[in-house]
Amino acid sequence: MAITKDFKPNKLSDYLEATGLKGKNFKFVDDLSKEGLLSLFKAAEVLEPYWRSKLNIMNGKVLCTMFFQPSTRTRFSTETAMIRLGGSVITESDPSHNSSVAKDESLWDTLRVVSQYANIIGLRHPDDKQVFEALPAAEVPVISCGWGNITHPTQGLLDMYTVYRAFGRFEGLRVMVTSPDLTRARSGHSFALGLARMGAEIVYSGPKNLKTPDLIKGKLNDMGAKYEEHFDLNKKEQGELITTCDLVYLPGCSVPVGQDARDVFMEKAANYYIDLETLEKAKKKTGKIIGIMHSLPRFKGEFDFRIDNTEHELYFKQISFSVAIRMALIASMIGIS
Template sequence: MPPTSLTGQHILSSDQFDRPTLEQLFALADLLRPVARGEQVTRVLEGAVMGSLFFEASTRTRLSCDAAFMRLGGSVSHSTGVAITSISKGESLADTSRVVSGYCDIVVMRHPDEQAVHEFAAATHIPVVNGGNGAGEHPTQALLDLYALSREFARLGKTIDGARIALVGDLKHGRTVHSLVRLLSLFRELTIVCVSPPELTMPAGLLELAAGRGHRVEQTDAPREGLAGADLIYATRLQTERFAGTVAPYSDDFRIDAALLAATALPDAVVMHPLPRDSRPGANDLSTDLNRDPRLAIFRQTDAGIPVRMALFASVLGVGEQIPASLRPATWYRPEYIGPDDAPFYRGHGG
């Protein structure tokens, strides 16, 4: 497995990646999928410690980063929430960063302030991975989204190049779509359709980035129009935690459900969502009536987080080349890798 250019780097933005690096990461993730599923074992990071600093709520990112690091043989040291850290006593982020640097080999950090992860990274000599910085970016989520999409399209005989991509929902505050647009712009001849209420449109700089790299960019506040003919429908929830006051809910038009897909979507469309989806009445997010629709890829998407983050950690800590020779069979019992709502083609093909 050839080395990437990521060894020793902070991972703060999707802007850091080019297509050759993505291809190397995804090839390494393919190799690590059996490890992610508990079928094989590697200990290439035995003795390494990851600091997991989450100053904002998380389920998938925190747990999957932890699991990915431990699947590589490393250990994880946690701190969750501001209240249980010395920041609540007035300590600066820079001081916290310097202290944690003496305990860990790498840090994954989430913070509601967009600049906090950059301030933290500037004060340390160890790699820092951005686990979500306010409404800014979420680069590891974008990596797993793109990896999952590439696998879905390969199964369907499609490629990302030339695809029609519909991004739906709160595109102003949705950090996952901000990072995803940056990565998608590395591909060729896309049509990127931004579907959102007028007050929640994609930041202009990201639209200009995509257009400047030769992609066709469209904007609409009409989901029925925006979803028509899309190869990928990527939904996001209303980011209520990013608003200072009361937030008006989406209109019913933004409920992506079986009826809307029947009226607009291609038979082989892929439906994704970074999760969590808001299932409360009136939220008008991605509907649970799609749970048995084989086009819904949200759990295949979340499963992709383990091998992709494993590949990223191995690359940043410079052990990617050691992985092929380190693999050995796991000895514990594992059930068949399929959930009760999974499509038949998913059987035995998790991640």
Template sequence: MSSTTERNEKKPLAILTEDPVSWKGQSLVSVAQITPKGFELLVTISQQMRDIVRSEGGDDRLKHKVLATIFYEASTRTSCSFQAAMSRLGGTFIHVDGQGNSSAAKKKESLEDTIKCLECYVDAIVLRHPETGSVPKVVLSTTKPVLNAGDGIGEHPTQALLDSFTIWDELKDDPKIVVFLGDLKHGRTVHSLAKLLSQLRPQSKLILRFCSPQILSIPDSILEYCKNNGVQYEIFEDATKACQDAQILYVTRIQKERFETEEAYESVKGCYVVDNALMDKVPKNMIVLHPLPRVDEIATEVDADPRAAYFRQMENGMYVRMAILALVLGKSSP
């Protein structure tokens, strides 16, 4: 008989479709799991969650359910929005700071053992870890749903889903040109969103434009993913030129923590700044998004521009994560 480990190594990731049953009890590791119809289902439930929060504050569909949020890297928006989402649906959460002195990681406990212990207490797990591929590896040996909140420079699927929801919600239509600006080499939010957009609209007229310094260019694997889905892409270094005729500008910070030396970071720090001067040169209806936190890549003066949607984007994050939690815990209906 095969061992549990041998069986788990063959465990495939679920494909998440328009059937809520396909989501129940499943981990969300990669945007590759999301079908176009599955995304439509998520949009519908996210809209319902927004209506519920705005009218009633939430409901009790996840009463007596417990979520673990485990973060080995710093997080404000992702951890808090998941915690708020669980609370809005009547559930509770326990939070583990994997960097803190109270974490068993300080005693050299393996990530796999930490997760195996915590799944004894909870119904689902949200995990962020600095090692690329760590979350997919953990999922092989878990029995409870694990939601990938970022694995190194790999993926951040729930961010990509809330970004896509925001794009749809702002435009009320499919985008034709989306510009990614900033640190495209290390930006897992960019990697996930570019993949998700290309698979949601395969063989479409969508154009993805990647604008960055050469040393922070988008990985070839992402370009290949777009190509395989029949989505056109273009490479730029000039932000103004990249934004011409665009509907969406997706800005990312230069991720200092990913650089090997201070000198390498300083060479590209502040290379792009979205300010009122730039906004005067771009399309009048171009929406600006950012996964946050920002450093100096979007001037605060832009916050007053109605095209600045990044705080609306953050609010949408709670609704989308409410929908994800309800789906994976089998409570998409009250």
């Protein structure tokens, strides 16, 4: 570390301000610059000791969470983050039935109304196009807590923050994003956009007819990202590709409803199954411990649950880092004096 004219003790407000997020919506991870992301991670490090206790920097501020889709981790960690910051939470976990949306109120009107009650909104919604059309109605910052199949940036942030805390860097890392359906892998896309911004190399693996959406690839291309795509690999080929990576990310694509659709999906998923032996062989061959990451919830056909009790497991550790990074995000978007 070199001595510079800016050398001084850490100050939370400086890191929060440097993100450039105050008063803005958070739609995609690449809304942030590399410097902005690093500032957010540094703010999270300052806040990390308080993820199980409490600060009082959001006293009098209110977060409203509206989740049009089921959620455990994203909703609870976002609400917990606000509470740990000293703020308050109002929430609706089923607005399609319990809010005026059930009486045909538009999302536009809902966001405008809720803006009168809250200082910030956390929104999960199945239709990203509808959200983007309604977003201008919000008079307070809105966090994407998962919109459509495209974007889930707070998940991407906690995944990135986990990598930052584990490795302290992104440059030189090779990260696989793999799923039997990359068209619905919004957490994987958000993670990839963040990785690209920070200079990591991305390796996609999935079926050719269910590949990464053009919108995401367009963003990656605009950033000059280092990424490659592999299609329809068999289990052996998938295992060999995993060995070349530092991390493997599973976006937690849900199994389709209906027996026929489920059977087709599970047949595809078999080629992307990760077993403990593959990781152990890679460690013996290269000396490298390959981390397994997952946005959760998981299903049995994705990977070997024996990984839970090994050094390769990162998916439960990711949860531990989720509150601190969301504390930093909320505080950045609202701002502190």
